[in-house]
Amino acid sequence: MITLIERASLFTERVAIKSDGENHTYYQLLEQSEHVSANVLQDKKDLNQARIAFLVPASFSYAAVQWGIWRAGGIAVPLCEKHPLPSIQYVLEDTQATTVIYTEAFTELLSPLFKSTNIRFIKYADISLKKCELPTITLDRSALILYTSGTTGLPKGVVTTHANIEAQITALTTSWEWNKDDHVLNVLPLHHVHGIINMLSCALWSGACCEFLPKFSPKAIFDIFSKDEVNVFMAVPTIYFKLITYFNERTTTEKKEISKHLSKFRLMVSGSAALPVSVLEEWKEISEHTLLERYGMTEMGMAISNPYNGTRRPGHIGQPLHGVSIRLVDENNQIVTVGEPGEIQIKGPNVFKEYWRKPEATAEAFTADGWFHSGDIAIFDVDxxxxxxxxxxxxxxxxxxxxxxxxxxxxxxxxxxxxxxGVVGIPDLEWGEIIGASIVLKLDELSVEDLTSWIHEKLPAYKTPRKYIFQEELPRNVMGKVTKNDIKKLFT
Incomplete structure (x- = not known):
């Protein structure tokens, strides 16, 4: 059986989800997810890993739909709320989804597909309060398909099993000491492991409360923090940057009040993109917390983390999580010596099953002896x-x-x-690549000549940019990660 859902019976009277101004208990989550299962199953006894897509905002409804799909034996395919119709249609066609569950807010967006496809569309509000006998789900079944960002081609569907998800959850709940009295504020989109696994699933595994903020707003976040209910927060660097900007615009009295509430938190985490040291240091001044940086990917959840108890070094991601094996290798797949750069390779029960309907890409993602190629370069520095x-x-x-x-x-x-x-490599016949930098200024003007002169005092010549462009904002994806291929296009 799915352990995550089984564990909910241990916490039936506790608040599982807080959204849209309402509290929802674990009992209500079990009840509503069973209603979803019965409606999706219809007369079937088991969905047998049929792909069920859903376009539901971050809320109690989202959790109920996700669990309902799993309990009925389906593979959950969460769709991104901010994606245009062609991107959604790509996922539906690629997964061969049989059903889409959606909320009223997305009726207009999805309406062109209602008659042009054979997909069954179920409006969440129309889910009836019926029950049925549910199938027995083994942990080796596929559970979730999440799509990569597609920076090197069309997005690939990453398939994880219930066993993979359980390994990802337990690695974090153990390492970060989750407990039933935790209360996390989830402000991230729920088509990504950061929001789905690190926050929602870890909270529900622990008997804790996951609160959703439907629309991002620094003021709304700080208003929630002021209630002293939330004690765990996770975000991407862009969000911390926006919170810092908002904080700096407040009065001295308001700043002291905000800092007082932040200092009471148990844990604050940053991930999904590199955390600038300057952001880490400024947030520490504001909150008294050194943000815990960790490292993960859609294909494996989290694999490496700074310690919950212990020294967190700026610019570092820490050590392997419980049950995860890590090695660094060179271009010949040979393990590098300490202090030398190498590709991070991962092995463990957290690593995904396959890329959906892409056996060649799946084979290429692993070494002959079963290590996953992350494509990320790191060094092991001291500890x-x-x-x-x-x-x-x-x-x-x-x-x-x-x-x-x-x-x-x-x-x-x-x-x-x-x-x-944002710094990128620009193709160059003589050098292979030269360095280009896209710059976002604060207020004052800055000439390329002055910037070049300044950086020559900071870095050796071979590390200094040769070309600059100035932008009002850097291009980013929905997770706030800078899309560097878009920056490259501006230079080339």
Missing amino acids: SYQILGRNSVDIIKSGGYKISALEIEEVLRTHPKIKDC
Whole structure:
């Protein structure tokens, strides 16, 4: 049986989900998810891993639908609320989804598909309060298909089993000491492991409360924090940057009040993109918390984490989580010596089953002896791993050097006139690649000449950008991660 759902019976009277101003208990979650199962099953005894997509906002309804699909024997395919119809249609066609569950807010978006496909569409409000005998679900069954961002081609569907999900959850609940008295505020989209696994599923496994904020707003977040109910918070660097900006615009009295509430938290985590050291340091001044950085991917959940108890080193991601094996290898798949850069490879029960209907891509993702290729480059420094960047976009190969774009970005962000930046490699016949930097300024103007002169004092010549562009904002995906291929196009 699915342990995550079985455990809910231990906490029936506790609040599981807080959304839209209402509290929902674990008992209500079990009841409503069973109604979803019965409606999806119709007269079937088992969905037998049919793909059931759903477009439901972050809420109690989302959790009930996800659990209902699982309890009926289906594979859950969460759709992104912010995606246009062609992106949604791609996922539906690729997964061969038989059913879509949606809420009223998405009727207009999905309406062109109602008559043009054979997919069954179920409006959430029309789910009847019926029950039925539910199938027995083994942990080796496929449970979830999440789509990669598609930075190197069309998005691929990452298939994880119930066993994979359980391994991902238990690695975090053990390492981060989750307990039933925790209360997490979830502000991230729920088509990504950060929101689905790290927050929602870890909270529900522990008997804790997961509160949803339907629309991002720094003020709304701080207003919730002021109630002293939330004690766990996880976000992407972009969100912390926006919270810091909002904080800095407040009065001295308001700042002290906010900081007082933040200091009471048990845990604050940053992930899904590299955390600028400057953001980490400023947030620590505000909250008294050193953000816990961790490392993971859609294909494996979380694999490496800074310690919950212990020293967290800025710019580092820590050590392997419980049950996860990590190694660093060179281009010949040979293990590198300590202090040398290498690709992170992962092995463990957390690692995904396959790319949906892509056997060749699945085979290429693993070594002959079963290690998953992350494509991320890191070094092991003293006692923890430090990410240098993604092999395809963050490692710039110029004149025989391998240069970390993240290192250059950290230096650029220390300039008093620079708000943010994105560094990329630009194809070049002579050098292979040259370094380009997209700059977002604060208020004042900054000339390329002055910036070039400044950075030459900070970095060796081979690490300094040769080209600059200035933008009002960096291009980002829905998780707040900078889309560097979009920056590259501006240069090329």
